Amino acid sequence: MIKEQFRVTGMTCASCAAIIERTLKKNEAIHSVAVNVATEQATVEYSNTPVALNDLNAALVTHGYTLTPLQAAASSAIGQTKPVVVENSLRKDREAEMQELRPKAVFAFGIAVVIFVLMITEIVLQAVSKEFFIPMHWWYVMQFFLATPILFWTGDRFFAGIVRFIKYRSADMNTLVGIGTTVAYVYSTVLLTIPELQEALGLPETLYFDVTIIVIGFVLFGKYLEVRSKLKTGEAIEALLKLQATTAHVKRGEQIVDVPLEQVQVGDLCVVKVGEKIPVDGEVIEGSTHIDESMLTGESMPVKRTAGEPVIGSTVNKEGVITLRAKHVGSDTVLAQIIRLVENAQGSKAPIQRFADIASSYFVPIVIAIAMLSLLLWLTVGSSLLTFGQALPLAISAFVGILVIACPCALGLATPTCIIVSTGTAARRGILIKNAESLELAHKVTAVVFDKTGTLTQGKPQVTDIAIVSGVRMTKDELLQAVATLEQYSDHPLATAIVNTTRDKGCPITQATDVKEIAGAGVQGVITGQTWLVGTEALLAEHSIMRCAELDEQTAALKADGKTVVYVAQNKQPIGILALADAIKSEAIAAVQSLQAMHIQVVMMTGDNQATAQAIAKQAGIQEVFAEVRPEHKAAKVKELQQQGKTVAMVGDGINDAPALVQADLGIAMSTGTDVAIESADITLLHGDIRKVYTALQLSKRTIRIIKQNLFWAFFYNVIGIPLAAFGMLNPAFAGMAMAFSSVSVLTNSLRLRR
Numbered sequence: 001m002i003k004e005q006f007r008v009t010g011m012t013c014a015s016c017a018a019i020i021e022r023t024l025k026k027n028e029a030i031h032s033v034a035v036n037v038a039t040e041q042a043t044v045e046y047s048n049t050p051v052a053l054n055d056l057n058a059a060l061v062t063h064g065y066t067l068t069p070l071q072a073a074a075s076s077a078i079g080q081t082k083p084v085v086v087e088n089s090l091r092k093d094r095e096a097e098m099q100e101l102r103p104k105a106v107f108a109f110g111i112a113v114v115i116f117v118l119m120i121t122e123i124v125l126q127a128v129s130k131e132f133f134i135p136m137h138w139w140y141v142m143q144f145f146l147a148t149p150i151l152f153w154t155g156d157r158f159f160a161g162i163v164r165f166i167k168y169r170s171a172d173m174n175t176l177v178g179i180g181t182t183v184a185y186v187y188s189t190v191l192l193t194i195p196e197l198q199e200a201l202g203l204p205e206t207l208y209f210d211v212t213i214i215v216i217g218f219v220l221f222g223k224y225l226e227v228r229s230k231l232k233t234g235e236a237i238e239a240l241l242k243l244q245a246t247t248a249h250v251k252r253g254e255q256i257v258d259v260p261l262e263q264v265q266v267g268d269l270c271v272v273k274v275g276e277k278i279p280v281d282g283e284v285i286e287g288s289t290h291i292d293e294s295m296l297t298g299e300s301m302p303v304k305r306t307a308g309e310p311v312i313g314s315t316v317n318k319e320g321v322i323t324l325r326a327k328h329v330g331s332d333t334v335l336a337q338i339i340r341l342v343e344n345a346q347g348s349k350a351p352i353q354r355f356a357d358i359a360s361s362y363f364v365p366i367v368i369a370i371a372m373l374s375l376l377l378w379l380t381v382g383s384s385l386l387t388f389g390q391a392l393p394l395a396i397s398a399f400v401g402i403l404v405i406a407c408p409c410a411l412g413l414a415t416p417t418c419i420i421v422s423t424g425t426a427a428r429r430g431i432l433i434k435n436a437e438s439l440e441l442a443h444k445v446t447a448v449v450f451d452k453t454g455t456l457t458q459g460k461p462q463v464t465d466i467a468i469v470s471g472v473r474m475t476k477d478e479l480l481q482a483v484a485t486l487e488q489y490s491d492h493p494l495a496t497a498i499v500n501t502t503r504d505k506g507c508p509i510t511q512a513t514d515v516k517e518i519a520g521a522g523v524q525g526v527i528t529g530q531t532w533l534v535g536t537e538a539l540l541a542e543h544s545i546m547r548c549a550e551l552d553e554q555t556a557a558l559k560a561d562g563k564t565v566v567y568v569a570q571n572k573q574p575i576g577i578l579a580l581a582d583a584i585k586s587e588a589i590a591a592v593q594s595l596q597a598m599h600i601q602v603v604m605m606t607g608d609n610q611a612t613a614q615a616i617a618k619q620a621g622i623q624e625v626f627a628e629v630r631p632e633h634k635a636a637k638v639k640e641l642q643q644q645g646k647t648v649a650m651v652g653d654g655i656n657d658a659p660a661l662v663q664a665d666l667g668i669a670m671s672t673g674t675d676v677a678i679e680s681a682d683i684t685l686l687h688g689d690i691r692k693v694y695t696a697l698q699l700s701k702r703t704i705r706i707i708k709q710n711l712f713w714a715f716f717y718n719v720i721g722i723p724l725a726a727f728g729m730l731n732p733a734f735a736g737m738a739m740a741f742s743s744v745s746v747l748t749n750s751l752r753l754r755r
C-alpha cells in the first residue's frame, strides 16, 4: 500500500483532525487517513494508486485546510540519498507562528490582567456595598476602547473561525471563542451607544466588554504557551539532527580535503581527529581509539574501536586519530534510521487517543447546540419566570460561557503531546519505540521472555574444553580444526567462536562440501570424504548416533557450569565434544531483579540443553526456563504464555528470534550497532543493555498515567463548566481563564515525561 505524508495548514485543534479524516475518507481511493494535531501532519494511505495532491486539496478547500507534501521536512530530506544536513521545517513554521502570536498575546494578556484585577475589585466592593472608584459609565467606555483592538486585532484568528463557520459550516475551537466574544462585544456596544434601550427593556447596567478582553487575553496567552511547549516537545528530533557532523576530512589521492558531509560517498576514506565527530557510518581501517557513543545509545562508557571494527556516524572520537572507510551515508546511516523511527512514532496514533478524537469531533457541534438551546430557554422559560430585562443578560452570559468553557483544545492535546515527549525521551536513552501503539501496550506487560544467547549472555562464547573419546586417534587441535571447517559456513555465535579460537591457535581451516546448517541444532558436511555432524545431543540422537557413556560423565559437569556442549560425530560415530562458555552480561541480574520487583514473570528461553540453561538461568536469577526449544518453536512457547492470559514481551536479537518477537505482544530487539530498524521488533534497544527493558516498561506506565490524567482534566473542565455556564453560574470571563488553564496544564503535565 502506498503511503504519503503531508503538512497540514489551517488546523487549529482536534476537531479539525476529525474533519480532515472524515472528508478525505469519502474518496474511495483512500484507504486510511491519520491526522496528528501535535505534529500537524497527515498520513494518507491509498488503496491502489495515489490521489493527486490537487484533488486532495480540492476536497479540503471548502473546510479551509491545505496539504503540502512533506518535502522540506526532516523525514523526507533524510529519506533522499544525499543530504544529511537537514532542517526541521515544522519548527520553522512554529517559530513564525510564535513571531506573529507574541505581540498579540502580550498586548491582550497584559490588558486582560489589569481588567481582571479591576473586575475582582469591583466584585469585592459590591459585596461589601461600597462604590467602585471608577464611575460606571467611564469604566465601560474605557473597556470599549480596550476591547475593540483586542477583538479586531489580536483576535483575528477567532474571527477567521467565525468566517469558517459561515463559509464552510465547519466549526473549531476558534469558532467557539469567536462567536462567544463577538456576541459579548456586540451586546455591550449596542447598549453603550443606545443607553435608551437599556431602560426600555429594563436591562441591568452590566456590560460584557470584560468578557471579550479577558477571554481573548487568556486564551491567546494559553495558545502562546502551547506553541512554546510544542516547540519543546519537538526537541528530541532537533537534538538528534544537531548530532550530525558538518564536514569530513576525506582522502582524495595523496591529499586530505575537507568536504561537506553530504558529499561523502560510500567507500571514501575519512580521517577523524581526536575530539571530532565521526562523519558517517563506517569501518576503522587504521588506528585505534575510544569512542563516546552515549548520544545514540545512552551508554556512558566509551567503547574501544580498532581496525576492522564498525563506527557509527555522529559519535565522538575520544582518543586517537583514526581512518575509516565510509559504509553508509545519507539516509542509510544509523542516525538517519533513528530519526526516521522517532518521527514515525511521534506521528502515529495511540489507541487511547481514538476515544478523545471521536469525542472532540462531536463536541463542537453539540456544544453549539447546547449553547443555542440554553440561550432559547433563558429567553423563553427564563423570561416568563423573570422579567425579559433580567433574563436577557443571563441568556447572553450562559451562551457565551458555554461556548468558551467547552473548547476541546486540551482534549486534543492530551495524548499526542505525551507520545511525542515520551518517544523522544526514550530515544535519548537508546530506546527506539516503533509507534504509539507499542508504547501504550508496554505498560500492560506481565511476562518477559529473554532469549539466552546474545541477550542474557554476552553472545561471545569462548571454547574452554575439548575432549576426545578414548581410542579415537585424533588430537584436540585436529578435532577443533575439523569442527571449524564446518562452522565457517554458519553465522551462529557458537560457530563464530569456534572459528575464531581455531584461527587464534594457528590451525588451518580447510574446505567442506555438502554443508547443511540445521537451525538451532548444528551443522553437517563432508570433509575429505568423511561425514561430520556437529551440534546438540538431540541432533546426534536424531541421526541415531549412539550415546557414549564416557562423554556423558564429562559433559554433565560442564553443563552444570553453564557451559554449552557441542557434540561431534564422524561417520556416525561419536568422537568428542567441545565446551563453550558464554558469560552472562554483568547487568543481567539487575535487569531481571527490577522486572521481578514489578511483579513481572521472567522466563529464559533457549535452544540449549536443559542443564546448561538451568545453570545460566540460576546465575541470572531466573526461575523459569524453556530449554531445548528449536527456533521454529519459540513463537509457540510465547503463544503458550499468552494463552495463560499473559501479556508477553519477548527480548531477543531479532535475527533467529524474529517469529517469536512478532508473536509476542511486545517484541524487543537488541541492536548490535549498525542496524536499528529491526523489522520484527516493536522496540529496539541500542547497544544491548537489557536493563532498558525495565526503563521502557516504566516509561510506558508513566506515559499512560499522564495521558489518563490529561484526559481526566480536559474532560473535567468541560463537564463541570458546561452546566455551570448553562445555569448562568459561571462568569464567562472565568470560563476563558479556566479553558486557557486547562490547555496549559495538560501541556505542562506532558512535559514531565521529558525526564
Ligand code: ADP
Pocket: 451, 452, 453, 487, 490, 492, 494, 495, 518, 519, 520, 521, 522, 523, 534, 535, 536, 564, 565, 566, 605, 606, 607, 608, 609, 629, 630, 631, 656
Ligand atoms: P539460543 O536459543 O540460546 O539463542 P539457538 O536456538 O540459536 O540458541 O541454538 C540452540 C543450540 O543449538 C545451541 O545451544 C547449540 O548447542 C546448538 N547449535 C545451534 N547452531 C549451532 C552451530 N552452528 N554449531 C554448533 N551448535 C549449534
Ligand code: MG
Pocket: 451, 452, 453, 454, 653, 656, 657
Ligand atoms: Mg539466539
